[in-house]
Amino acid sequence: MVQLATRGYTLFISLYVLMHFIGSLTGGEELSTTLSLLGLAAFITGYFFLPLKQAWISILLVVIALIVHISAGTSLIQASMSGFTVMSGLISLLLIVPMISWVLEEKPYIESVINFAQKLLNTSRKFYFGMMVITQIISYFLLFGSIPMVYGMINDFLSNQKGEVWENYKGTALLRGFSLTTLWVVSIPSFIFAVEALGASLGLSILQGFFISFVGILLSVLFSYFQERHYGVDLTAGIQEQLAKIAEQKNRRRKGTGTHSNSACFL
Numbered sequence: 001m002v003q004l005a006t007r008g009y010t011l012f013i014s015l016y017v018l019m020h021f022i023g024s025l026t027g028g029e030e031l032s033t034t035l036s037l038l039g040l041a042a043f044i045t046g047y048f049f050l051p052l053k054q055a056w057i058s059i060l061l062v063v064i065a066l067i068v069h070i071s072a073g074t075s076l077i078q079a080s081m082s083g084f085t086v087m088s089g090l091i092s093l094l095l096i097v098p099m100i101s102w103v104l105e106e107k108p109y110i111e112s113v114i115n116f117a118q119k120l121l122n123t124s125r126k127f128y129f130g131m132m133v134i135t136q137i138i139s140y141f142l143l144f145g146s147i148p149m150v151y152g153m154i155n156d157f158l159s160n161q162k163g164e165v166w167e168n169y170k171g172t173a174l175l176r177g178f179s180l181t182t183l184w185v186v187s188i189p190s191f192i193f194a195v196e197a198l199g200a201s202l203g204l205s206i207l208q209g210f211f212i213s214f215v216g217i218l219l220s221v222l223f224s225y226f227q228e229r230h231y232g233v234d235l236t237a238g239i240q241e242q243l244a245k246i247a248e249q250k251n252r253r254r255k256g257t258g259t260h261s262n263s264a265c266f267l
Contacts, residue, residue: 012042020088032085039084122243124235128173128224132217135177139185147174161238165231169224176220183216184209 016038023031047055065083069076121127131154138146154170182188184206195205228235 009042009045009048012038012045016042016088023088033081035088036081036084039087040080043084122236122240124169124228124239125221125225127235127239128169129217129221131170131173132177132180132220135174136181136185136213139178139181140187143187144178147178150174150177157242158238160242163233165228165233165235166238168227168231169235172220172224172227176216180213180216183213 019035069079121130135146135150182190
């Protein structure tokens with residue numbers, strides 16, 4: 001049963017993605033009903049093989065959505081059909097994020113950036129600040145896709161640092177960084193909706209939100225200091241250890257390049 005549900009889920013998701021791109025290219029709204037039905041089928045079949053521990057969040061969201069629709073007196077069928085159609089807009093984002101990760105894995109871009117700014121990131125507080133800033137910058141382009149992307153980058157850099165304290169360190173920086181983007185990043189839908197609904201000035205809203213976000217980053221860095229003291233672990237030592245490894249690898253590459261150049265000149 002589980003294997004059959006898995007195959008059905010894969011089939012419905014594949015058709016859902018295919019119909020999304022066909023509808024986007026042709027501009028045909030008549031495919032929206034088919035797209036919604038495929039999305040609903042994929043959503044339902046997913047519960048046949050998804051463990052309850054992993055499914056309870058989505059179930060809770062569904063229950064909340066049902067309560068909201070029933071309280072508002074809106075058509076549940078129409079809202080569901082519209083919701084699965086709108087959800088297809090995430091497909092492009094879900095495809096772009098892995099592609100960017102593949103590009104970053106081709107060459108050591110992250111190591112180069114960190115090595116270039118290692119004096120600015122050589123302590124746990126500075127590195128925490130840097131993670132939050134990078135998350136906010138990438139959120140401009142990838143929205144919530146910046147969370148897994150930046151996490152993958154930082155996880156590769158701190159690959160030798162394991163444990164609850166490191167996961168807490170990385171996770172809080174990324175989640176706090178992204179949550180603060182809702183105050184000033186124009187590509188965040190909730191920010192634009194709030195500005196439009198309140199009739200506020202976009203430029204002034206961005207400036208105010210940026211200032212509050214910066215204050216929030218500083219408070220987050222302060223909280224991370226107390227959290228580090230609570231765990232009793234020196235995170236700065238681990239970060240400097242990784243920076244030293246990157247510097248050593250860079251020196252090896254330079255020596256290797258110099259050796260090849262001297263050999264070529266000799267020949």
